[in-house]
Amino acid sequence: MLRNIVAPLRGAVRRSAVVQCRAYATSGPYGNFYYDKLQIEKSKNLKQRPDENTLSFASVFTDHMLVCEWDAKHGWDVPKIVPYQKIPLEPSATVLHYGLECFEGMKAYTGQGKNKNEHYLFRPEKNIERMNRSCARIALPTMKVDEVVKSIAKLVDMDKEWIPKQKGYSMYIRPTMISTEPTLGVAPAKHAMFYTILAPSGPYFKNGFKPVKLYADGTYVRAFHGGTGEYKLGANYAATVMPAILAAQKGYDQILWLTGEDKQVTEVGAMNLLFYWVNKNGEKELATASLDDGLVLPGVTRASVLELCREWGIKVNECKLTIDDVVTAIKEKRMIEVFGAGTAAIVSPVNCIGYQGVDYEVPTPADGLTVKLFNHILSIQHGELGHEWCRNIKDYI
């Protein structure tokens, strides 16, 4: 089988290659991104802030952005917070030709009740650590995690009036790294830019917790052994747009990406996917695709869900799953719940998986694990539970 042949090879070879990548990207003066050198230019034309009840996902941006330029000779320039503005790019910049770009998605939240004037970040260092791994994979520069998190916290603090106040609302944070190299050879960028923009966003589920229908697709493939599925590269997203249109035309909300000869279950593109089921041995467990094969994004929400479930005494199984495993469990009524986990929706219940012309229905109990996780994580994010994952932005700056 594909996996048996490729996976052992990947195990050692891939890890050594990844180590080489990281050594490349972090050697030299590349780590010299310093928060204490941050320069601030305040916007003189503050924008009208939208009514938070009208907000959709990440289509309105705040007054400021964080920008820092890098070149291979000098490393990082000083980071700057500047008025939100267009980025003038050379038409030859290789971000526009060879997809030399990666990004992150995280959020800032407003406290509730007596903490209504406080604002919080949820595990931002996890995102910047992952961004460094993404950058290294495509030979873009890396940064010191703490310095970047502090700089982003400062940006969030400057635009904190934009953070929506209601529970379930948040301000989406988009750190981005692009190659600005202006020569057309397919080669490592000698010029790059890191920037971060902020977008106040409404809740993913405007009218309560709406389950999604997934289309399990074996025609188009998102990730594969030897590919980049575990990194948050722009390159992983381009090819997903057209299949998503075709799935929507068939009445589905999102695609459950399958890969390989045995149609391994990977993720939903915007979310990791988790199965709360009774396994073949009769044990109740939460199963999800393992990170070992490099086929799924190591989601921060995924990790948080798994940590919480382990804490709550639920058996967690990070393993190889195939679409046949999933369909069989549904047919045998062993599937308790299925949900996605990601920054946008936190957790998103799944009520149907379409595969080979059949719609397999999945239960969505109102008092189930999905709802419990959603409420618990949301309360952590809004600072209501005093959890170590959630820190006041004041603590960073």
Add this chain to the structure above:
Amino acid sequence: MLRNIVAPLRGAVRRSAVVQCRAYATSGPYGNFYYDKLQIEKSKNLKQRPDENTLSFASVFTDHMLVCEWDAKHGWDVPKIVPYQKIPLEPSATVLHYGLECFEGMKAYTGQGKNKNEHYLFRPEKNIERMNRSCARIALPTMKVDEVVKSIAKLVDMDKEWIPKQKGYSMYIRPTMISTEPTLGVAPAKHAMFYTILAPSGPYFKNGFKPVKLYADGTYVRAFHGGTGEYKLGANYAATVMPAILAAQKGYDQILWLTGEDKQVTEVGAMNLLFYWVNKNGEKELATASLDDGLVLPGVTRASVLELCREWGIKVNECKLTIDDVVTAIKEKRMIEVFGAGTAAIVSPVNCIGYQGVDYEVPTPADGLTVKLFNHILSIQHGELGHEWCRNIKDYI
């Protein structure tokens, strides 16, 4: 085997999906890109043109660029030729986040001898046809091929003094399509931009015909069944940069990308790869990866080489090839020549393939097929053979 399971599925399903993609991208007002509406703004600050003997690949750009903007409601705006300039992009433009970009590579040539004041394009319509397929795959708009080719010819004509004069030199043409959609949802772009820039370039082989060493890599994978290997998307290039660094550290010039359980031979990233050998049945033939599996770019130079060889009575075999087939042929001394074919180098001889720690030497005869093809195609491109593939830019505008 992977191929046996996926390929039949792809055959029908994929083709129907591609048809749907194309229907999506070309319906509505998307085809309304008209050459006769072209607006021209001449540069008032012409640049100093470099000495053509100092030119490398695509690092200097000419005085003008072709630009046309598109939105989903109105289709294409009027195309414009404007002074070469930076493109101001919203920081949220999805080309910078989700790799929603594709491009082409083609060239303009100066005539030789009595035709030294003439300038030529080589099969440009093939490139724009391929660009439309790339666009459709990622839900970017398509264009009428003839209208685009005329517009590009006009741009080349305006900057024709930049086309290097010596044989083997050329002006590289880079048509590019990017999403300018300024909202962060992973969704079809409702705003896009097409542009074309020009870069005078020296010959690929500055000091004569230098053979390249390839590293056959099964660790990192460029293309896979269900992926986008057959389209010229930025997304296909991002992940190749780091493995190329690692191969260079080992002393190789380029990577021969393998894929699948049986390590199928695909292409070299910047070139298709062709094997002139005596096959297992004792027949002399030119073999190369078939286009059927969607794993290799359908190169214009590849197609031209195959057409010429068929014309010359050489047996051509577009088939599935594995690295074992290649290595066995070299060991059994059945390999006559190996060469890459692409716009940059035309054809590029290969003298070594490194695989699993062994360097397999390949002959590079001075009077072989590779050299014959190089000289013949170069003469066509410079207008010396009066071939239908080569047209004077005056004929387009």
